[in-house]
Amino acid sequence: MQRWRGLEEIPEDWGRSVVTIGSYDGVHRGHQLIIGRAVERARELGVPAVVVTFDPHPSEVVRPGSHPPLLAPHHRRAELMAGLGVDAVLVLSFTKEFSRLSPADFVVKVLVDRLHAKAVVEGPNFRFGHRAAGDVALLTELGGDYDFGVEVVDLYVSGEAGGGEPFSSTLTRRLIAEGDMAGAAEILGRPHRVEGVVVRGAQRGRELGYPTANVETLPHTAVPADGVYAGWLEADGESMPAAISVGTNPQFDGTERTVEAYAIDRVGLDLYGLHVAVEFLARLRGQRRFETIEALKEGIAEDVERSRAMIAGERDGADDGAEGPVAGRS
Numbered sequence: 148m149q150r151w152r153g154l155e156e157i158p159e160d161w162g163r164s165v166v167t168i169g170s171y172d173g174v175h176r177g178h179q180l181i182i183g184r185a186v187e188r189a190r191e192l193g194v195p196a197v198v199v200t201f202d203p204h205p206s207e208v209v210r211p212g213s214h215p216p217l218l219a220p221h222h223r224r225a226e227l228m229a230g231l232g233v234d235a236v237l238v239l240s241f242t243k244e245f246s247r248l249s250p251a252d253f254v255v256k257v258l259v260d261r262l263h264a265k266a267v268v269e270g271p272n273f274r275f276g277h278r279a280a281g282d283v284a285l286l287t288e289l290g291g292d293y294d295f296g297v298e299v300v301d302l303y304v305s306g307e308a309g310g311g312e313p314f315s316s317t318l319t320r321r322l323i324a325e326g327d328m329a330g331a332a333e334i335l336g337r338p339h340r341v342e343g344v345v346v347r348g349a350q351r352g353r354e355l356g357y358p359t360a361n362v363e364t365l366p367h368t369a370v371p372a373d374g375v376y377a378g379w380l381e382a383d384g385e386s387m388p389a390a391i392s393v394g395t396n397p398q399f400d401g402t403e404r405t406v407e408a409y410a411i412d413r414v415g416l417d418l419y420g421l422h423v424a425v426e427f428l429a430r431l432r433g434q435r436r437f438e439t440i441e442a443l444k445e446g447i448a449e450d451v452e453r454s455r456a457m458i459a460g461e462r463d464g465a466d467d468g469a470e471g472p473v474a475g476r477s
């Protein structure tokens with residue numbers, strides 16, 4: 148799959164293509180349907196499928212400071228899109244100037260001049276151009292002028308997550324902020340993952356008997372609600388069952404929020420400096436301050452046993468018995 152950062156990186160001799168445009172943060176199951184349809188259409192027409200997306204998230208430019216927490220960084224989205232059969236991903240810098248393009252100028256500049264769109268596939272709520280003035284009706288009209296077809300994938304997916312609300316990135320962010328990782332996974336079609344480089348912490352974990360890889364998360368990461376989770380630590384291509392702690396470590400009067408994972412039963416790992424991923428299966432409890440360090444250790448030992456059982460249950464497809472979502476981030 149090709150990855151282009153800006154219109155200039157599209158090869159000069161790029162032919163016609165099927166295009167879908169969107170933030171596609173998380174590439175959740177609703178996104179997968181639209182992107183999957185774009186790929187199918189591309190195969191039918193015998194041309195490549197291109198996804199156009201934006202960085203930063205458009206809302207940051209429209210309302211500075213409003214950048215939403217991200218479900219997946221761009222390189223991860225690209226991996227997921229490659230898995231769906233996408234041939235190229237174009238990431239456009241969403242600048243103030245770019246945000247001022249009228250819907251028609253956007254279409255000409257991106258879809259017509261550079262990508263030579265033959266067909267465009269979108270969801271029914273797709274908006275584009277200055278003040279999000281363009282919609283699928285206008286896109287269809289412009290397609291008539293510039294020789295591309297428009298297909299609207301009118302399939303909202305929903306399920307138990309969010310009480311039957313249609314699947315969306317916004318709903319997924321809310322569930323993650325509440326620690327409802329099963330709900331988030333239902334929408335994403337996989338567990339939520341947070342990634343980054345392993346950095347040094349207080350070097351206290353090893354003394355407690357539970358060394359934890361402290362993951363320096365990327366800016367705007369959707370970090371789950373503070374608490375303790377069962378999940379996995381993925382490093383060097385290996386996915387290891389883990390007990391994960393998210394929070395400020397009130398036991399030690401911490402102030403900085405960290406994401407730390409103990410790989411269960413693994414001794415002698417050296418993960419410093421590695422880019423790793425943490426995947427969340429279920430929330431076990433909130434972070435708390437125990438009476439003594441001894442009591443914290445007993446608490447962690449219990450978390451580890453529950454995590455082990457849940458992860459084994461997940462492998463066997465059994466019910467995990469996890470705690471329900473919590474309100475807020477306390």
Ligand SMILES: Cc1cc2nc3c(=O)[nH]c(=O)nc-3n(C[C@H](O)[C@H](O)[C@H](O)COP(=O)(O)O)c2cc1C
Nearest residue numbers: 348349350351352390392396397398409434435450
């Ligand atoms: C499964 C698990 C549960 C934890 N629960 C708590 C907790 O309830 N309260 C707390 O302050 N810290 C908790 N921690 C975090 C530890 O305090 C932290 O890992 C330890 O201080 C080591 O920090 P370091 O990696 O910076 O050395 C937990 C850690 C793990 C692995």
Ligand SMILES: Nc1ncnc2c1ncn2[C@@H]1O[C@H](COP(=O)(O)OP(=O)(O)O)[C@@H](O)[C@H]1O
Nearest residue numbers: 347348349350352353358359410416417418419
């Ligand atoms: N089972 C394990 N799970 C996670 N990290 C481990 C494990 N075994 C060894 N390590 C290593 O130990 C480090 C964590 O030890 P810790 O005492 O918590 O130090 P720090 O405070 O720097 O995180 C990790 O970054 C990793 O390199």
